[in-house]
Amino acid sequence: MRYMIIGNxxxxxxxxxxxxxxxxxxxxxxxxxxxxxxxxHTYSRPLISYWLQGKVxxxxxxxxxxxxxxxxxxxxxxxxxxxxLDADRKKVFLAGxxxxxxxxxxxxxxxxxxxxxxxxxxxxEHAFTFMSMxxxxxxxxxxxxxxRALIVGAGLIGLKxxxxxxxxxxxxxxxxxxxxxxxxxxxxxxxxxxQDHLEKKGILFDLSNSVDRFDQNRAxxxxxxxxxxxxxxxxxxxxPSADLVKNAGGRVGRGIxxxxxxxxxxxxxYAAGDCTESLDVSSGEIKVMALLPNAYMQGECAGxxxxxxxxxxxxxxxxxxxxxxxxxxxxxxxxxxxxYVDQDxxxxxxxxxxxxxxxxxxxxxxxxxxxxxxxxxxxxxxLDTLDFDLLCRQPGxxxxxxxxxxxxxxxxx
Amino acid sequence: xxxxxCLGCHLCEYYCAFAQTNEKDMARALxxxxxxxxxxxxxxxxxxFAVSCRHCKEPLCVKACITGxxxxxxxxxxIDPDRCxxxxxxxxxxxxxxxxxxxxxxxxxxGGGLVVQKCELCLQNKMGTPQCVQNCPNAAxxxxxxx
Numbered sequence: 001m002r003y004m005i006i007g008n009x010x011x012x013x014x015x016x017x018x019x020x021x022x023x024x025x026x027x028x029x030x031x032x033x034x035x036x037x038x039x040x041h042t043y044s045r046p047l048i049s050y051w052l053q054g055k056v057x058x059x060x061x062x063x064x065x066x067x068x069x070x071x072x073x074x075x076x077x078x079x080x081x082x083x084x085l086d087a088d089r090k091k092v093f094l095a096g097x098x099x100x101x102x103x104x105x106x107x108x109x110x111x112x113x114x115x116x117x118x119x120x121x122x123x124x125e126h127a128f129t130f131m132s133m134x135x136x137x138x139x140x141x142x143x144x145x146x147x148r149a150l151i152v153g154a155g156l157i158g159l160k161x162x163x164x165x166x167x168x169x170x171x172x173x174x175x176x177x178x179x180x181x182x183x184x185x186x187x188x189x190x191x192x193x194x195q196d197h198l199e200k201k202g203i204l205f206d207l208s209n210s211v212d213r214f215d216q217n218r219a220x221x222x223x224x225x226x227x228x229x230x231x232x233x234x235x236x237x238x239x240p241s242a243d244l245v246k247n248a249g250g251r252v253g254r255g256i257x258x259x260x261x262x263x264x265x266x267x268x269x270y271a272a273g274d275c276t277e278s279l280d281v282s283s284g285e286i287k288v289m290a291l292l293p294n295a296y297m298q299g300e301c302a303g304x305x306x307x308x309x310x311x312x313x314x315x316x317x318x319x320x321x322x323x324x325x326x327x328x329x330x331x332x333x334x335x336x337x338x339x340y341v342d343q344d345x346x347x348x349x350x351x352x353x354x355x356x357x358x359x360x361x362x363x364x365x366x367x368x369x370x371x372x373x374x375x376x377x378x379x380x381x382x383l384d385t386l387d388f389d390l391l392c393r394q395p396g397x398x399x400x401x402x403x404x405x406x407x408x409x410x411x412x413x
Numbered sequence: 414x415x416x417x418x419c420l421g422c423h424l425c426e427y428y429c430a431f432a433q434t435n436e437k438d439m440a441r442a443l444x445x446x447x448x449x450x451x452x453x454x455x456x457x458x459x460x461x462f463a464v465s466c467r468h469c470k471e472p473l474c475v476k477a478c479i480t481g482x483x484x485x486x487x488x489x490x491x492i493d494p495d496r497c498x499x500x501x502x503x504x505x506x507x508x509x510x511x512x513x514x515x516x517x518x519x520x521x522x523x524g525g526g527l528v529v530q531k532c533e534l535c536l537q538n539k540m541g542t543p544q545c546v547q548n549c550p551n552a553a554x555x556x557x558x559x560x
Binding site: 010014044046047050055056060061062063064065292293296297300319320321322323328330332367368369370371372374375379390395396397398402405406408409410 | 415455500503
């Protein structure tokens with residue numbers, strides 16, 4: 001059996017571990033083939049901003065140990081992009097013409113930066129996206145203490161980049177069309193708290209605004225102001241890399257369509273991670289949830305199924321743990337329904353509930369036992385089975401009925 | 414953990430915090446210090462029980478860890494402090510609230526660089542066996558490998 005995985009990040013690693021927990025490797029077996037166009041050992045993409053900040057070395061960015069491929073019987077092919085898939089003949093074609101056969105294929109191609117078609121972008125000398133280690137390396141190469149950085153997009157990627165470079169450059173200015181930062185993750189109040197905090201650290205914001213056009217190192221904004229800059233980072237969003245499946249005739253919506261087993265509509269072809277769309281159980285909507293935990297779990301589920309086991313992944317929810325300069329936001333689910341709010345100057349807790357379920361949570365500097373809330377959202381736990389008033393004030397297992405707690409904590413045998 | 418036998422005495426928390434200091438004398442180790450135990454007692458009326466890592470067979474924290482700092486070694490969920498960047502994804506996903514941000518200045522080995530902490534069954538300190546189990550006066554906390 002030859003397993004082929006296109007990708008080398010969280011979903012791919014999840015799949016390798018899923019395959020190996022189902023089908024333990026035989027000594028001669030090196031039947032998992034990984035294809036990636038990045039010439040690197042598997043690394044944690046979210047750490048690229050930490051690397052810019054000097055908080056981790058490249059060595060510490062490895063998502064798995066150096067023996068990962070050997071131990072799991074994998075071959076990581078020399079970096080080449082997979083350009084075409086023929087699902088009927090079970091073949092993948094690489095750039096340069098090489099063709100490879102597979103028995104089971106996983107598409108774990110992730111996502112790429114959405115580059116808005118702003119006029120004059122081609123005249124900007126130093127323009128970057130911020131998705132990969134190569135992006136971070138290229139950015140660092142041109143940064144100096146005199147650099148004025150302009151970041152388009154106040155989402156997670158743009159702001160992590162802002163944090164990563166703040167200490168090493170002259171100024172960081174962030175422009176976003178939305179009236180608040182982190183508009184896909186935070187509500188207005190929590191976004192304002194985070195914005196105040198970031199501004200205190202020297203990051204400048206220009207919200208409800210956008211770049212109309214660029215002319216070399218000058219941005220012309222919608223409100224007729226101009227910004228001069230030395231480095232431009234485009235962080236306006238990401239798009240699933242779904243072309244291989246799409247061009248092979250597989251079903252693609254916003255991302256690759258998969259079922260609970262991570263099978264695509266093409267026989268023998270699975271997909272996992274940022275390149276897919278999936279059901280958000282907190283909102284009931286089909287979404288692209290480009291999040292590392294979901295990517296790993298989807299990949300693992302795909303791997304188990306590829307190896308002949310049985311697994312399904314049905315509990316995807318949006319979920320973000322994100323900190324900037326020591327202020328932490330933990331969020332999960334969807335922000336609809338009635339609310340419970342508890343806040344002071346530096347802390348914020350907002351719960352969203354309705355229809356006997358917890359729908360979402362936003363926590364700023366309130367990490368304690370946050371996972372208890374996330375679990376209620378993921379599991380769709382009926383709220384009338386527990387003490388919800390207590391839970392609002394204090395997340396913990398005390399709010400559960402004793403029988404449920406015994407099941408978790410053990411009780412006596 | 415059997416809550417029927419838990420007195421809510423919180424001794425497990427003290428023994429846990431003490432174990433992390435690697436010191437010999439508990440009074441000296443903990444006097445005037447904020448403790449940051451990896452096992453925590455919840456009290457609600459007459460109900461008391463202690464919660465620590467369940468070392469889940471399907472550990473969401475390990476699967477969700479963005480750096481690979483959390484891993485399963487011999488059925489125990491371990492954390493490599495060198496690879497943890499303190500993003501708190503594990504805190505956000507553990508259904509039991511058993512992983513917590515480490516508190517600066519609280520009981521932890523000096524210079525350990527710990528960013529989040531969880532029960533590692535005392536394998537990462539000098540004790541080597543779970544001190545909450547060993548010192549629970551009513552044997553409410555037990556250690557059992559349930560396969």
